Amino acid sequence: MDNNVERRVKKICVVGLGYIGLPTASMLANHGYNVVGVDVDRDRVRSIEEGNLNIVEPGLKTLVSGAINSGNLRVKTTPEDADAYIICVPTPVKWEDNAPRCDLSYIYSAIESIKPHLRDGNLIIIESTVPPKTTESIYRYLNNSRKIYMAYCPERVLPGKILKELVENDRIIGGVNRESAELAKEIYSSFVDGNIYLTDSTTAEMVKLMENTYRDVNIALANEFAKICEEINVNVWEAIDLANRHPRVNILNPGPGVGGHCISVDPWFIVEVSKNAKLIRSARELNDSMPYYVCNLLCKELKRRKIEDPKVAIFGVAYKGNVEDTRESPGKKVIKYLISKGISVSIYDPYVKTFEYPLESLKDCVKNADVILVITDHEDFKNFKEDEVREIYYLMRNKIVIDTRNVLNQDLWRNVGFYVKLLGDGKCKL
Ligand SMILES: NC(=O)c1ccc[n+]([C@@H]2O[C@H](COP(=O)([O-])OP(=O)(O)OC[C@H]3O[C@@H](n4cnc5c(N)ncnc54)[C@H](O)[C@@H]3O)[C@@H](O)[C@H]2O)c1
Structure with missing residues (x-):
């Protein structure tokens, strides 16, 4: 002005x-x-x-x-x-x-x-x-x-x-x-x-909801692709990366669900006002079901390996990478579900200060754990050094990692001796 x-x-x-x-x-x-x-x-x-x-x-x-x-x-x-x-x-x-x-x-x-x-x-x-x-x-x-x-x-x-x-x-x-x-x-x-664009108030309200709904539906599509790729033995991450080489395609990433105060909430306000919001509702439902899909993957892995009294180390409870915000976080649903199934859970999140479940240091979290379940794509998880990964390896009871965000340096973790399973990677077999 x-x-x-x-x-x-x-x-x-x-x-x-x-x-x-x-x-x-x-x-x-x-x-x-x-x-x-x-x-x-x-x-x-x-x-x-x-x-x-x-x-x-x-x-x-x-x-x-x-x-x-x-x-x-x-x-x-x-x-x-x-x-x-x-x-x-x-x-x-x-x-x-x-x-x-x-x-x-x-x-x-x-x-x-x-x-x-x-x-x-x-x-x-x-x-x-x-x-x-x-x-x-x-x-x-x-x-x-x-x-x-x-x-x-x-x-x-x-x-x-x-x-x-x-x-x-x-x-x-x-x-x-x-x-x-x-x-x-x-x-x-x-x-x-x-730029500042002027319009009427109802259009502006709809614009805001459309922006977040666009992302929610796009993520739901990626999550659906992830499930399909698991089924037909394709790596969804590679497939999305290649599909996005098309000049007019931009598929977002699959993951353990959508959290935060916006994308996981706002599309419901469109569902609230219109019966026509069928795609929007089903995308929301699909994204809300992802934490349970991930728990299911984990439970299958535990069953397959006949692991008794498992301890699962959760990496990340912030709803997305590099923030401390845990509102509507998929991690919360995963933890609640695993606890309800009698599975012991420990939690590590270098960004989050307060949470409704106890947070632990990296070492305490992985000590005697059977599986690391990566929920959040924090930069810190991407940047683990080889000596840190080795230390984690020696502290754990079973050496399994399930990465729902494709954030870890998988080659490094595999070289150290971990079995790494990626969400949506049907090809990844033992
Ligand atoms: N956080 C984001 O990234 C983001 C982005 C876009 C839009 N929004 C929207 O903005 C709004 C606020 O989100 P936020 O993340 O800042 O929420 P927030 O929870 O961080 O903050 C809201 C604050 O409002 C206070 N409050 C509640 N009722 C009050 C009242 N009657 N009088 C005075 N204070 C009151 C609360 O104590 C709280 O401190 C929401 O509608 C959200 O959807 C948030």
């Missing part, structure tokens, strides 16, 4: 200071806005004030401390009067009578908390992912009493690259009317280098 143009919005209240809200609030503060960050979680507010972030994201600590030290970012547990409000609270999926529903309770409680502060001319932006028409219906609810502006501005950042992508990615801004979209654009242009 041209810095000489007077900003209509000067004070912004960002509601929800998680993976999305905190970087956004800090970015705005560092670009001259007077920002109040609000989170109902007192511990989170305190830890932000003290500079002890519980979110691991490159550059975030510096960005947040810069924003707080400049005096432009204050954090607290309740909202206050502002010119604009940006809502970044969770929107999980919940199930009612076997049907998926977006749990909008966090959104509505955020809206209720800012309602007493709303004045004519205020702008509300929703960044949380929501089903189509949500923004419009909140606007109708609020605009009865006030003349407000409202927009939906989906967040499309990649965890691990949030700060870079916040600035560089193109943005979609969906206004309930043209004035709302223009006013929201004024705010985002202060820090976004990418």
Whole structure:
């Protein structure tokens, strides 16, 4: 934005200071806005004030401390009067009578908390992912009493690259009317280098859901290919790599399932609003079934080798490589299932700090284990050195590895003496 143009919005209240809200609030503060960050979680507010972030994201600590030290970012547990409000609270999926529903309770409680502060001319932006028409219906609810502006501005950042992508990615801004979209654009242009496209709020909501659904369906296709390749003795990884040499083909990777707060959740919001979402539903179901498919592979291997009282070393519980986020992680489902079958489990994840099951050091995790089950494609797993692999070999009881992400240096592990089984590799026999 041209810095000489007077900003209509000067004070912004960002509601929800998680993976999305905190970087956004800090970015705005560092670009001259007077920002109040609000989170109902007192511990989170305190830890932000003290500079002890519980979110691991490159550059975030510096960005947040810069924003707080400049005096432009204050954090607290309740909202206050502002010119604009940006809502970044969770929107999980919940199930009612076997049907998926977006749990909008966090959104509505955020809206209720800012309602007493709303004045004519205020702008509300929703960044949380929501089903189509949500923004419009909140606007109708609020605009009865006030003349407000409202927009939906989906967040499309990649965890691990949030700060870079916040600035560089193109943005979609969906206004309930043209004035709302223009006013929201004024705010985002202060820090976004990418293009900003304006549309209506329902289209913007659908765009966000389509982006994540596209990835979910593509991964489901890869997972289906993996199962088929197991059956017909083909290595799916090699087949996908070769298929992707076609100039118009881009198949994603198979794996133990899809996790995280977005791809494994958002497609359900389309299923919620339309009976036509048949492919989307079945892709979601297929991806949700992958942890059990992987457990089945593992159990077959244990049975084939007649391993009694097995111990399985799980490598990685983050939902994807190089992040500490375990939300909706396939690892959780795998662990729960194996424990329910009486199989002893130990867990190693060099990125994750807290988890609902105990985490162990690498050595403790593999000590007397029979199988290593690789669930997450962390860089650390890719880069094991030969002496480390040898040490793991001597610590284990049986020397079996099942790699669901094709992340290990298989030649190295095999040379050391491991039997390595790859998800979707029908060719890989003992
Ligand atoms: N994490 C991502 O990579 C990502 C990417 C794109 C979109 N999104 C969407 O953004 C939204 C937020 O996701 P997130 O990952 O930042 O979630 P998060 O759980 O990390 O953070 C949400 C924060 O909101 C707080 N909160 C809940 N209710 C509140 C209320 N009424 N008032 C104030 N604070 C409240 C929580 O305490 C929490 O700190 C979700 O809808 C998500 O789907 C997330």
